[in-house]
Amino acid sequence: MTKVIMHGCNGHMGQVITQIAAQDEEVEIVAGIDIANQIQNTYPVFQSLEECDVEADVVIDFSTAKVVDHLLEWCVEKQMPVVLCTTGLSEEQLQKLSEASKKTAVLKSANMSLGINLLMEVLEKVTKTLAPAGFDIEIVEKHHNQKIDAPSGTALALADAVNDALEEKYEYEFDRSRKREKRSQKEIGISAVRGGTIVGEHEIIFAGMDEVITLKHTAYSKAIFAKGSIQAAKYLKGRPAGLYDMSQVIKNKD
Numbered sequence: 001m002t003k004v005i006m007h008g009c010n011g012h013m014g015q016v017i018t019q020i021a022a023q024d025e026e027v028e029i030v031a032g033i034d035i036a037n038q039i040q041n042t043y044p045v046f047q048s049l050e051e052c053d054v055e056a057d058v059v060i061d062f063s064t065a066k067v068v069d070h071l072l073e074w075c076v077e078k079q080m081p082v083v084l085c086t087t088g089l090s091e092e093q094l095q096k097l098s099e100a101s102k103k104t105a106v107l108k109s110a111n112m113s114l115g116i117n118l119l120m121e122v123l124e125k126v127t128k129t130l131a132p133a134g135f136d137i138e139i140v141e142k143h144h145n146q147k148i149d150a151p152s153g154t155a156l157a158l159a160d161a162v163n164d165a166l167e168e169k170y171e172y173e174f175d176r177s178r179k180r181e182k183r184s185q186k187e188i189g190i191s192a193v194r195g196g197t198i199v200g201e202h203e204i205i206f207a208g209m210d211e212v213i214t215l216k217h218t219a220y221s222k223a224i225f226a227k228g229s230i231q232a233a234k235y236l237k238g239r240p241a242g243l244y245d246m247s248q249v250i251k252n253k254d
Contacts (some may be wrong), residue, residue, distance in 0.1 A: 002027045002237045003056045004230075005080075007071060009045060010034040013085070017060060017226040018042075027230055030054050030058060049074045057237040062081035065089050072100040081236040085112055085229050087153060101243035107236050109246040110157035112228035116202070119217050119245035120161040123204065126215065127165035131204030135208040136183065137162060137170070142193040142201040150192035154202055159188050162204070168194050 004021065009032025010012045013087055018041060021029050031054035032045040046052045050128065059082040061071055075082045081104060099233065100106055109117065131137065141155040151174065163169050173187045183189065200219035205212060221224075228246065235249045 002058060002234045003030045005030065005052065005056045005059045006027065006032045006038050006043075007045075007053070007059050007061040007082075008034060009041060010036045010039045010087075011062060013062035013222060013226060016060065016222055020223060020226045021230055024054075024230060028232060030056050046162065050101060053160045054163065057081070062229070063084055065093065066107050068093055069096060071107075072096055075106075076100050076103045079104050081231050082107070082233045083236060084232060085225070088149075098243060101241075104240060104241050105236050105239040105244060106242075107232050107246075108248075109228075111154040111233075112225040112232065112246065113217070113219065114228050114231065114246070114250060115217050116154060116158075117228075117250055118156065119202075119215060121247065121250065123158065123161045124165040124213065126206065127162050130206045130213065131162075131166055132209065133208060134185065135206040135213075136185065136189075138189040138191070138205040138207065139193045140193065140205070141204040142195070142198045144197050144199065145194050147194060150194065151190045152181045152192070152200070152202075154200070155190055155192070158202060158204060159190060162188060175210045219252070 004027060006014050006017060006029050009018065018029055021027050029043050031043055031052050032041055033052060034045055035047050037045060044054065059075060059080055061082060062085045063090045065086055068089060084106060095207055097106060097108060139155050139158055141152045144154060159172055171187045173189045199221060202217050204215045232246065232249050235252065236244065
């Protein structure tokens, strides 16, 4: 049994994780941390990490970037592994995350979906086969109309996965309206669509001469991110200090 502290338990994702964890016999949320107390949970909720006196194996964090620094300091002090799902971290915070991972186990991923992370694994083989054959590579991502950043962090992570498989790195092209010229073969076009309540959709297009191969991932609810974070928590339990990612969870190895 993996005992979890849910950091940001009364936020939307915290509640989704709470519901899914309740159906998983291998994990138990034993405490929550949230300054909001408008929701009744089946576990005790504390307004600060310092107030929490419940023993646990790992923290799952879905909160806000402004509290991540304090969370990392607390996890280092307590030698507590943490699955860090909060996005929008600054370069300075990412550096602090790296330093914290030298003292406790930290898992950080651009996307907690198992499917997206498996797709990144698949991209390596596909890219190594099709890019040398002259296939153009384009990424199209779609999200709801409330999403602030564009392109998505996941789209950039997918582009990085493609580039990691290339011997000669490609440039990223975000806006072709700025110039009137044909596309370079050594570029990855990244387009962002925003509308309605689209949870998340990512397409990687390999366009060659007279044939097109498309790899696509569609998220129909945020539950997929909750499931991924729970799998990550199980994996991180008892792990030594270090920086981990979802590819290791999928492969279930160090």
